[in-house]
Amino acid sequence: MTLCESEQQLAKLPEEELIKVDMEIKQIVEAILFVANRPMTIRQVRQVFPELERPESGEIQKAVDAITEDYSSRSVELKLVASGYRFQVKEVMAPWVSRLFEEKPPKYSRALLETLAIIAYRQPVTRGDIEDIRGVSVSSTLMRTLLDREWVRVIGHKEIPGRPALYSTTKLFLDYFDLSSLNELPTLQEIEDLESSVISNSENSPAQEDNENQEATKKTIKVTDRQEATTTFQ
Amino acid sequence: MTLCESEQQLAKLPEEELIKVDMEIKQIVEAILFVANRPMTIRQVRQVFPELERPESGEIQKAVDAITEDYSSRSVELKLVASGYRFQVKEVMAPWVSRLFEEKPPKYSRALLETLAIIAYRQPVTRGDIEDIRGVSVSSTLMRTLLDREWVRVIGHKEIPGRPALYSTTKLFLDYFDLSSLNELPTLQEIEDLESSVISNSENSPAQEDNENQEATKKTIKVTDRQEATTTFQ
């Protein structure tokens, strides 16, 4: 559709207007907006360009308009929301998209659970601290999942070279696990005394087998265990 | 753009061909793939449709192909990796897009890449096998990193004393390296059959070797070198 439309525009607009939508800038802006995973203002998009080749805001705006136009007939759209532009699925697609999410949700990996536990017990911590404790590097995707879930947030930056973010758990995290404060989490001693029958299995393969183990865990352990834990603890 | 193109196609293609790329199906498939947040197989995409209006796999495939085509000149592409189709930014855009992230991508040590290569090419292998090939012990941390990233998993145990775990690579490993199957890995150079090429070389003529070995041998070793070899050795 856009091709048709831009052909129409071609007839309407003076030539110099057209030239200004630099194809390369348009491609880069499109890529940035798709990857950002958050709304981006024209200014923020512009900042991504290296200083020496930074286009004018007007050029970025033109690129954004052109992209918006390109996607007008597709199932996603470039939309201006309060904090900037973002690619989002069109509303007419909602019934289909929601069917996708009605599927059984995937399981979190062992790595994610370990990271979450370390943040809960050792907060505020940097990613480096977590890696030190786990002895393994922590992927960005994993941190992003925790942040997206809003169980974890950045509460500041450590004033050391690189200014790494300091992570802590959120109120949502406490709510989810039905805790009124971190203090209700079992003590380290209690954790060490936890029956580890399930652990020994999962240690072998965090990948696929782990999921099955988690399934198994759920069946055998009831929520009451959780209450026991907090009771024992007081 | 799509409308124009399909109008062009209308002129070119026989009518029945056209009907198969159902516009509505295409839109829905595109929305699903953009929203899924993970690679989706044709089968998984198909499952999202309600049972009564579920298109044939062939139709989904046609839609996927059409979408791939639509995006060929954009900055994102629909790519087939091991676990299915996913939208990703084209590789040429990486320098721009990576500027969005403060953190540098992780670097992997030679030890890790070598271990990964052995598992990829020789799977299933035990840790002992890996150590045998590398000539050094493999650290637990390293194996843990591979399991943690879910690039590698335990698929069973070798029935020898100690029942060591057998490792193989996962689809996530292939996804990470933008591959759709193990076949797409760089080809490993054939190892010449030593029995016929070196040791028994002094006794048998190379003519007796089978053709494949000769092919492999030719690439790396000149016949003269080989004769020298036997001389030096004795």
Next chain:
Amino acid sequence: MDLSIVESQNKVPPLAIVDGAPVVELPEDLYIPPDALKVFLEAFEGPLDLLLYLIRRQNLDILNIPIAEITKQYIRYIEVMKDLQLELAAEYLLMAALLAEIKSRMLLPRQVAEEEDEDPRATLIRKLQEYENIKKAAEEIGQLPREERDIFPVTADVSDVEIKKKLPDVQLRELLLAFQDVLKRTEQLSHHQITREPLSVRERMSTILENLKGENHLFFSQLFIKTEGKHGVVVSFLAVLELCKEGLIEIIQREPFDPVRIRTAVSQAS
């Protein structure tokens, strides 16, 4: 010590990058700074890698190794490293023994029948080849486009769409078991001491940092909430001490009797 083993070659890949500069050669002098040798050793992934280097360095074919010469060179390296008391993996010594064995066998008259089973020389050559292939493959895998560096999967936002996105469910027990696993591992792997302070202090540490966000400073007195009582004061006080200890905040008093303030620690590196 004789280090004539180090021959200069034209096309030698750097052994290592030290402070941005490639280290191409092992120093040829008799005196070797231990640091250089350490770098040298660290550049290798093990005895097979070192052997391959020695072979390639002299443009030899793997199938054409002058065992006696290579053994001599290899053992010399090992000795230098031992003399310098560099931590040497046992595998290096094992390889030295194997080379010595092959060398001695070759001095003896060849007994064809006996050698049919396992010729240690053939085994070594096969291993070197296999290792070299894997090494190359690993380098190529390292060059492949990869996520986080070259490949960025994209998604379109769905927050405007009215859907209930089902997210993975986690039981508290799963979380605790995962942490138990971490604790066990840290005890085994290192001397990491996970200190056992009450979590209320940790929680308060997060709160204080959060309050400091975007602020120049906070008055010390602002950190205490009267309604929390004595317990609350202790928790806040411990949190401040802990934050200070971890270098996350600074406690300042501009002059005597001035109110005590806390602020985010300033980078020492700058």
